[in-house]
Amino acid sequence: MAIVVLGAAALDTARRIQARFPESRVHALTGRADADIAYEDFGAHVRALYASGVPIVALCSAGIVIRAIAPCLADKGNEPPVLAVAQDGSAVVPLVGGMSGVNVLAREIGAALQVTPAITTSGELRFGQCLLAPPEGYVLADIEQGKRFVSDLLAGKATRIEGRAPWLDDADLPRADDAPRAVRITPHALHDEHSLVIHPRCVVAWIDNDKDVAERVRSALRERNLAPLALAALTAPAHYMASRSLDDAARALNVPLRFCDTAPFDIDDARAIALHVSDAPIDAQSIGRARGTLTVIGLGPGSAELMTPAARSALVVAQDVLGYETYVRMAGPFRDDQRVHMTDNREELQRARHAFELASEGRRVVVVSSGDPGVFAMAAAVLEALDDERAAHPEWDAVKLAIVPGVSASLATAARAGAPLGHDFCVLSLSDNLKPWSVIEKRIAHAGEADLAMAFYNPLSKARPWQFDRAIDIVRRYRDSKTPVVLGRDIGRPAEALRIVTLGEVKSELVDMRTMVIVGSSTTRVMGDWVYTPRWYD
Numbered sequence: 311m312a313i314v315v316l317g318a319a320a321l322d323t324a325r326r327i328q329a330r331f332p333e334s335r336v337h338a339l340t341g342r343a344d345a346d347i348a349y350e351d352f353g354a355h356v357r358a359l360y361a362s363g364v365p366i367v368a369l370c371s372a373g374i375v376i377r378a379i380a381p382c383l384a385d386k387g388n389e390p391p392v393l394a395v396a397q398d399g400s401a402v403v404p405l406v407g408g409m410s411g412v413n414v415l416a417r418e419i420g421a422a423l424q425v426t427p428a429i430t431t432s433g434e435l436r437f438g439q440c441l442l443a444p445p446e447g448y449v450l451a452d453i454e455q456g457k458r459f460v461s462d463l464l465a466g467k468a469t470r471i472e473g474r475a476p477w478l479d480d481a482d483l484p485r486a487d488d489a490p491r492a493v494r495i496t497p498h499a500l501h502d503e504h505s506l507v508i509h510p511r512c513v514v515a516w517i518d519n520d521k522d523v524a525e526r527v528r529s530a531l532r533e534r535n536l537a538p539l540a541l542a543a544l545t546a547p548a549h550y551m552a553s554r555s556l557d558d559a560a561r562a563l564n565v566p567l568r569f570c571d572t573a574p575f576d577i578d579d580a581r582a583i584a585l586h587v588s589d590a591p592i593d594a595q596s597i598g599r600a601r602g603t604l605t606v607i608g609l610g611p612g613s614a615e616l617m618t619p620a621a622r623s624a625l626v627v628a629q630d631v632l633g634y635e636t637y638v639r640m641a642g643p644f645r646d647d648q649r650v651h652m653t654d655n656r657e658e659l660q661r662a663r664h665a666f667e668l669a670s671e672g673r674r675v676v677v678v679s680s681g682d683p684g685v686f687a688m689a690a691a692v693l694e695a696l697d698d699e700r701a702a703h704p705e706w707d708a709v710k711l712a713i714v715p716g717v718s719a720s721l722a723t724a725a726r727a728g729a730p731l732g733h734d735f736c737v738l739s740l741s742d743n744l745k746p747w748s749v750i751e752k753r754i755a756h757a758g759e760a761d762l763a764m765a766f767y768n769p770l771s772k773a774r775p776w777q778f779d780r781a782i783d784i785v786r787r788y789r790d791s792k793t794p795v796v797l798g799r800d801i802g803r804p805a806e807a808l809r810i811v812t813l814g815e816v817k818s819e820l821v822d823m824r825t826m827v828i829v830g831s832s833t834t835r836v837m838g839d840w841v842y843t844p845r846w847y848d
């Protein structure tokens with residue numbers, strides 16, 4: 311959930327709401343307030359959140375929010391909840407997202423702020439319940455049919471309840487035992503014009519063959535007249551954990567995939583797909599275990615704005631987060647249910663092994679790097695660990711491994727300066743911890759000769775005091791002393807500093823471990839505050 315504020319005056323209220331929803335983030339307009347995530351343009355930011363289905367609580371006037379999301383409102387089915395909350399917390403106004411629980415959210419935020427939410431949905435006001443947003447474990451069969459049903463009731467028609475709907479016990483519905491209309495709670499597929507059909511997610515499928523799973527599950531459901539929406543989980547023996555087709559099937563059926571050593575229910579027929587129908591919703595998390603995941607993410611150079619949404623999503627669902635302390639802190643704040651494992655920067659392989667151990671227990675593990683995880687960072691360390699130890703730990707191969715890219719320091723620095731990497735360039739680490747210095751010298755010389763722009767990572771450290779000046783001396787053999795050099799320090803962080811100097815001027819006193827050094831090619835030029843390398847040669 312995104313709690314969006316325009317200025318510092320709303321921060322108190324925002325944090326009170328966040329305390330109730332710990333996984334939410336406070337988004338603040340750059341330069342007006344400091345929060346978890348900074349944005350530049352309110353309208354564009356809110357529309358991007360809306361488009362990605364993120365629930366939005368905007369602490370500003372309802373009018374501002376409505377105008378911002380107006381261009382996106384056509385598709386009513388998929389909208390996330392959007393609410394306006396007065397910045398002093400005195401009013402909570404649900405705007406859109408009735409089907410995704412905006413009124414439930416409004417009541418919860420109202421409770422946190424001790425105000426009555428401004429609920430305007432007639433069905434909800436009349437019945438004290440939104441019939442179209444059943445609780446967790448249940449799903450509405452058909453939204454259009456549901457809307458017709460609610461308007462019929464509002465027009466004075468009565469209804470019965472068929473099946474078990476405990477959440478409707480207190481609802482103020484116009485009931486009549488002989489009413490032709492019914493709220494029907496059933497796992498069966500029904501086509502009944504006069505009913506509001508709600509499926510409990512109470513069907514579990516056990517698969518012991520991973521071919522054409524989605525298709526076979528659908529037909530097994532059809533045979534027993536069960537609705538696909540009533541499916542709560544796919545379950546399979548643990549040796550299918552790495553099966554791609556099973557994973558695809560679970561995604562196609564939109565249900566969790568769980569692994570067990572034996573079927574989680576008695577199987578009475580010998581078919582490859584067995585179905586079990588329970589009389590109440592089933593919590594998939596309570597069956598067997600999930601396939602563990604290990605996601606290596608890059609946080610970008612520092613600011614939340616430059617972190618990709620994919621990296622952010624991985625952090626939201628993570629159960630364990632591992633990484634060098636500074637980066638793990640950058641990735642926070644974390645919820646109480648998330649375990650954080652901070653380690654020293656040099657223990658990369660050990661961290662990678664630990665990540666695999668946790669993931670092979672079925673946990674969702676995230677390993678964080680700064681910038682991009684594939685650039686002098688954890689992605690390679692994780693693959694090295696797997697390569698070295700997969701024979702000894704076959705269970706590591708069953709872990710679902712993913713690498714999520716990030717904005718690397720060279721790209722972030724280049725963007726701040728203009729486009730110094732606008733033509734061919736190379737990326738080099740000046741650290742000789744993992745390679746001999748002679749290799750570095752040779753590469754710099756070749757890059758110099760090839761007229762590549764160069765991005766130097768790890769330019770200098772206390773343990774490597776002379777290497778940077780030596781590297782620059784080599785470049786000077788091939789480039790004019792007026793060649794522009796960009797020095798980006800702490801880019802994307804509060805202490806960000808950018809300097810443009812020349813190859814003649816640059817020296818180790820101007821750089822440290824937090825600096826990115828970009829040396830231009832023969833065509834790189836300075837124009838006012840900008841540095842760029844044209845895309846062509848004369």
Ligand code: SAH
Nearest residue numbers: 611681682687718719768800801823825826
């Ligand atoms: N994976 C990281 C790089 C890790 S190596 C990435 O893709 O960015 C660490 C080096 O990256 C540092 O010594 C420094 O040269 C550079 N660096 C990382 N973050 C930086 C930042 N915010 N500003 C400038 N340089 C940075």
